Amino acid sequence: MSLPPRSPSPALLLRLLRARDRMDAASEEAWPVQRLAALCGLTEAYFARAFKAAFGLPPHRYLLSRRIERACALLRDTEMNVTEIALQTGWESLGTFGRTFRDITGSHPAAVREQLRRETPVQALAGMPLCHLMAAHRPDLLSAVSEKRRQAAAATNEASDTDSDKELT
Incomplete structure (x- = not known):
């Protein structure tokens, strides 16, 4: 084809x-x-x-975005612990869930829970259509998670190279 x-x-x-x-x-x-x-x-x-x-988006990234989106909604709206949320959203490993969640959102699940609850009290969301709410909290996955990790590592290496150059002068 x-x-x-x-x-x-x-x-x-x-x-x-x-x-x-x-x-x-x-x-x-x-x-x-x-x-x-x-x-x-x-x-x-x-x-x-x-x-x-x-x-x-490729199918895998689309699925990841949906899982993280659902996890964010559960963090905001329920008292479930992070392990229960990871299992309910399709992750087999808590470590993989935490690492991927942090790579995509920039924060750990507990920090995101606190941030979402501060920014959007549940009462304020009562009249909002669910599709709009989910779209507003959809993670950006235009680049692969592994690509984001490589970029972060490169930035860290550049910063350490700059620091060592300053020490030599």
Whole structure:
């Protein structure tokens, strides 16, 4: 098959929306590309390219954003502990959840809980449509988590190189 067009056809977009809706409805489940592609009746590579062309994110990053978005809502609205939230949002490891959450949001789950509760008391959100609320708290995943880690490490290395240069002069 050839590369998907820039603007997916209505039939292809309908298939992709079906896969995205399934991920939205059950983001805590495992959604490997093979499963999503089979759901759409496409090859894995074609599905991955078409999904990114249609929605601006690869399927895995889209799923991560939904899981983190759901975790933020649970942190804000419930008294569940972080381990329960990690398991309920589809993470198998608390360590992986914490590291990914910090990489995406910039803070640890407990700090985000405090920040969200200070900024948005639950009473103020009572009349707001859920779709708007979720969109406002959707994490930005335009770059891969591993890419963000490399950029942070490079910035740290540059800072230490600058400090050692100052010591030499």
